[in-house]
Amino acid sequence: MSEWDWELTDTARRDFDGLDEHARDRIVSKLDEIVTDQWRDPPEYLEPLHGAPNQKLRIGPFRLGCRADQAEGALYVLRIRKRGGDAYRSDDD
Template sequence: MNEWDWELTETARRDFDGLDDHTRDRIVSKLDEIVTDEWREPPDHLEPLQGTPHEKLRIGQFRLGCRTDRTEQILYVLRIRKRGGDAYRSDDD
């Protein structure tokens, strides 16, 4: 199996930068774990997200809007939102 990588979009980077150190470490650790999983590819870790063209990844109380590029083998993180409130709004780009 070829190796995947992950990448934050500009929007996700702004979301990420606003988080505390512990939360950022937890997100990075989980993303690293997902792209190096020897048994499953990153898309297998994602769940459908209604009303949007992308999927979600749950990490504790946070929801990451994600999409994958199987050709380039990159997991793109589009948004990082705390569960509840606006975590599931469909206007995320």
């Protein structure tokens, strides 16, 4: 297993900043757990997201659009959406 870290893109940072403290803590805790898991690499947590160039990660009621870069050992969080509504819309702005 290699060393991994996670990073929020500017868009995901804006999504993240709009969440309440409990939701932010839950997301950070899970992302930290994923990148430090000694048994699985972060890409193994991701699921395909149809109609989008990235993958999704489920954390409670939230869906995170993510991209894993094996070479850099980085899990990039591209979007954070609450399940339902526009969580699965393919908008990469």
